[in-house]
Amino acid sequence: MSLPFPVSRFLFPVSCNFRAACGLFAAGLLLSCGTTEEPSVDETVTMAASVESEPLIGDGDIPSRPPVAMSWGMTDGSHVAGKFDPFRVTLRNERMEKVEVALSMVGTGLDQRMVKVDVGTFHLKDLESHQIDIPIESLPIQSVGAPAQIELTATCSGAGWMLELPAERVYVQFTPDFSKVHASTTSTWAPVALGLSGGDVSSKAFQTLLQDPMSAVRADASKGGGDPDAVDLERAKSLYESLVRPVLEPVGRYVDDTGTLVDLIEPRTGGGMLPVTREQAALLETVLIHAAPAVPTNPAPLDFPVIGRTVRMCAKWGVQYNDSGLGEDYLNGVGHQLYPARFAKGQIRRLTPNVQDFWAGQFDFDGCAPTMFLPYAQYYLYVEPNFTTTNNTKFRVTGDNASQFWAWWLPFTIGSLPPVLALSTANHEASRIGAVVSTLLSNWDPGVAVVSNKNYRLVASTTDCEQTGAFSRGEYVCYGFDPGGGPHTTISKIVIAHEIAHSLDASGSGTPYNTYYWELTGVPACRCDHVLTANQLHCIQSWEQAGGAFIEGFAQFYAAKVFNEWRHTDCVFAYYKEFRQDNGVVLMPPVAMSCRTNHRWMKNHCDYSAQSGGVEMDWMTYFWNVHAPQEYGNKRISMQEYHLIKRKSCTGSTGSLCSSAHQLDFETWRVGALDYFGSSSNLKFQHVRDMGYLHGVNRY
Structure with missing residues (x-):
């Protein structure tokens, strides 16, 4: 797929399905499928089910917040619900336009089972909030004795755009008669039989077992005859029944493709889909060793x-x-x-x-x-x-x-x-x-x-990573929640790869002086004013200090490299913040753009003559073309050559790393490449130089 210009999700030709809007964005023309009908909303929904069994590098990055905020929990704020205490979903439209939200739940658990049920489609007016109550018997997976994960998912669409909202999850365990459900936002693996306190906190008894797994099976002094390693088999078997058997032989029910609740039948093979800590795994193993049939x-x-x-x-x-x-x-x-x-x-x-x-x-x-x-x-x-x-x-x-x-x-x-x-x-x-x-x-x-x-x-992280959302510092990378109230930054695979790229870049060749100062330009297309739901420190089209554009452009390139095949003729990058087009229209993320096409954003849009600077998007496409495309053959530079050229550019030596004392722009990079390859007739040097002119990362 070739994308000569950025487009928002599903505004290039795609088939119409649950995720894809019927729309086409070509030559500046938007053709939509039509309008949606006005809603009739029930407060309690019956589901129609379908199964689909060092220093901070940069200043941190956050994907733009979605246009609709979504949350859910018990109606009374507790952690235990009964048949008359449904889960309550709250949808809040953050935009000054009508939006449509197609809401679903995805259940994971039991016997490696995944079940999806559609909740319904809801229409929200400008800045409107809406609540939907979901009865506990409508949850797609209902496990007894061991937790299941239930995710609230949604596709949100507006005028010419569609995107997936980040999933909101909760862990649930039902009582044997399915009359009540225990819910928490963390998977404790503490079964109801051992008790939960405060929902997210497992019982004190369970915490004690985690700290000393052998205490789960160790005999007390009266039964052990003074042997500190003696095992109380009765106790071990009791814990096996309450703690391990629900994992090995799950009990529960699920919603089938007709919307009917179906009991799990024999043979029941264990799940293992939900995360455990090492301490929890050690406890399960200890009980299994001493009590398994x-x-x-x-x-x-x-x-x-x-x-x-x-x-x-x-x-x-x-x-x-x-x-x-x-x-x-x-x-x-x-x-x-x-x-x-x-x-x-x-x-x-x-x-x-x-x-x-x-x-x-x-x-x-x-x-x-x-x-x-x-x-x-x-x-x-x-x-x-x-x-x-x-x-x-x-x-x-x-x-x-x-x-x-x-x-x-x-x-x-x-x-x-x-x-x-x-x-x-x-x-x-x-x-x-x-x-x-x-x-x-x-x-x-x-x-x-x-x-x-x-x-x-x-x-x-369960924090906001020092109010940055996500950052890289040497060999340490933190991914957390958006400090502005948005979702966890790991919803974006590009952000995950981008921050790892910063750490790999710093380890391989160091980090030169870098900052942004896009505020110095008056050109709207080269600023970040249009980024309203993420940080405005920098964006992919902003004109920045040369070192900042270089290292951020490399990280964008590396993220593109992780998810694209070098032998193909295209490269698609999903940008995670808003993008401003030439006509002033702002595209909502994720924005699909070519990471191969020479956009030449700085040369075509920005007033760059006053001082050395750059644009991340230009450096991203530049690095892709000097490193990746198959047709360039032996002119392409390897990742090792990239780092050695960068070292040369900063320090004059391949044995020393860049630091904040070094300035790096295309001219110093070009001179470093010439020094490294040794001759202006070297094909790799010529490729490094000529691609710079083609992609517009050079100032002159």
């Missing part, structure tokens, strides 16, 4: 002994972004998508009859462990968004506390029935970061081999 050595009625199975276990990231499906090549699914957990940390461990690691390492390109023979026993498959490259560079996804790791833990049995061979995670901040790293490491030249032994910590 024995697996028969020959359960099949055969005339010859069967002692196991040959299997290949795999893992997939379950994710949803608001900037996918715009024409990019990778991680490009629309709505919920599953993506191989390539190169992530994994483990297959046997728990009974004796503990043994059968495999530990990294999943392969397909997101799978090696094919292996597993004897009849209880096992678990473990995946963690933790990656190590061949040069010992690490990417670790953690919480705000460096010791907090998320993982997904799928218990399974090798027995007479074939096991579930894949673990699919639910949509979560950590899985969204993990999927981007899996994609990045699959890239043809990811640029992580330039320096060795780096340890990048990628934080899925």
Whole structure:
């Protein structure tokens, strides 16, 4: 798909479906499908269901806030609801125009099941708020004893635009008679049997077990005969029934494609889709080791002994972004998508009859462990968004506390029935970061081999990341909530890759002096005044100080590189803030633009003669063309050559890094390339130079 100019989502030719508006934006002409009817809104909705089983680098980045704010919770503000205490959804239109919201719920859990139900379509007038009550019996997945994840999702559309609202999730556990549901915004894995206090906080007893998993099965002094390692089998079996069996053999019901509630029937194979901490996984494992029922050595009625199975276990990231499906090549699914957990940390461990690691390492390109023979026993498959490259560079996804790791833990049995061979995670901040790293490491030249032994910590934060939303500082990257009240920044895969790019860039060649000062230009097309729902520090079309445009343009290029194939003739970039067109019309994000076409925004729009500066969009397309397109053959520069040229440009040496003492613009970059390649007749130098003129990153 070739995009010579930026367009908003679905304003280029696409088929009409749940996500795609019937519209075409070509040669400045907008053709829409028509208008929507005025609503008739019921306060309580009956669902029609359908199953779709160092220094801060830059100044942080935030995707623009969506035009409609969406939230939900218990009507009385508590964490327990009954049949007459529905969930309440609040929609708030933030725009001075009518909008349409198609609301759905997506349930994840039980037996690796995903169920989607449509709530309805609602029309909001200018700045209008609306509330919808959802009965608990309408929730798409209703699990007993272990949590299920329910996400509120919506597609929002207005005059000539359509976008996906960020999902809002809640975790639910039903009582056995389905008369009540416990809800929280965090997945504690504390079953109702152990009690929840305050909804988001698991009971004190459960917290004690997490701190000392052996206390779950350890016999007290009167039963242990003085042996500190003695096990109380009765207690262990009791905890197995209340804590582990709901995970291994889920109980509950779900909404089928006719809108009918259906009980889960045998065989019930465990979920493992929701994240657990390492402490929670250790507790589940401890109870399993001491209390799991024995697996028969020959359960099949055969005339010859069967002692196991040959299997290949795999893992997939379950994710949803608001900037996918715009024409990019990778991680490009629309709505919920599953993506191989390539190169992530994994483990297959046997728990009974004796503990043994059968495999530990990294999943392969397909997101799978090696094919292996597993004897009849209880096992678990473990995946963690933790990656190590061949040069010992690490990417670790953690919480705000460096010791907090998320993982997904799928218990399974090798027995007479074939096991579930894949673990699919639910949509979560950590899985969204993990999927981007899996994609990045699959890239043809990811640029992580330039320096060795780096340890990048990628934080899925519950804060606003020092009021920036997301930032990179050396080997530390933080992704948090929009400080202006918007969603978590991991809803944008471009923002995730952009901030990682800053860290890789700083490690490989350092960070020169950079700032923005777009306020100095009076040209509206080269300012950020039109960005109203994100920070205005910089935007992709703003005229900036040369070093700022260089490093931000590189980060935009690198994010484009992660999701586009170099052998293709196009490159599509989904910009995450508002974009102002030549005619003054502002496009809502995500905005699809070409990351290959020479827009020459600075030369065509900005008053750049007064002093050295640049535009991120021009540097993005410049870097793509000097590095990626196949037709340029051996003239293209590698990521390693990029870093060495940049070092030369700043310091005159390939052995020293850029710092804030160094100024960097196209002229110093061109001289650095000439110094590095050694001759003006060198084809790579000529390519670096000529692409600069073609894409307009040069001042003169």
